[in-house]
Amino acid sequence: MEAEFSLVTFFLIMAAMALADVCWTLYFIDVEERRAHAAAFWSAMIILVTAFTVTNYVENKIYIAAAFLGAYVGTYVTIEWKRRSEAKSEH
Numbered sequence: 001m002e003a004e005f006s007l008v009t010f011f012l013i014m015a016a017m018a019l020a021d022v023c024w025t026l027y028f029i030d031v032e033e034r035r036a037h038a039a040a041f042w043s044a045m046i047i048l049v050t051a052f053t054v055t056n057y058v059e060n061k062i063y064i065a066a067a068f069l070g071a072y073v074g075t076y077v078t079i080e081w082k083r084r085s086e087a088k089s090e091h
Helices: 005-031 036-057 061-088
Strands: none
Touching: 005 036, 005 061, 036 061
């Protein structure tokens, strides 16, 4: 039996997944730059934030859409932010 749908839960899952993907993106940046403590922090944050997301969408599969949208937004925004900050520092 599916749990009831909540728009608030949908947006919370979307925001949590966006945050998780921000963490993933920053994790990969720190790994590439060989910053062990920073990468370890982002790795731990990934687990923490993803745990909230997964425990919610296993009860109602429609929340997978929220996780999908959040993942896209989180990665896109982080990469754009990084690209723009690098472009500013070059000028």
